Amino acid sequence: MKFLVDAQLPPALARAIANEGHDAVHVCDLDMTSAPDSEVWNAAILRGAAIVTKDEDFILLGRAKGTADVPAVVWIRIGNCSRKALLAAVLPILSTIVEMLDAGEIVIEVR
Helix, strand or coil, X not given: CEEEECCCCXXXXXXHHHHCCCEEEEHHHHCCCCCCHHXXXXXXXXXXXXXXXXXXXXXXXXXXXXXXXXXXXXEECCCXXXXXXXXXXXXXXXXXXXXXXXXXXXXXXXX
């Protein structure tokens, strides 16, 4: 599975996902730390990647675009927390997230 981790989340999340055997990059790895959402969206489409984000704007952008050329969005709805707490919340359910993406889910909320 391919993931593109957005700027509000730490690069450590992309590294941790990659360590689990997935293709995961952070926007900073692509020199896109300050890129607008539309550019991150397009990069995800080009990479065939799901966007991992805390930004609700990607959900709204997906609704506006309809169903054509829509990357999946893993919407992290965990409040501000440490990197350790974030990884502890996401990594144990990563296989479930991948299964849901493989099944065609477009939006996955992680709370």
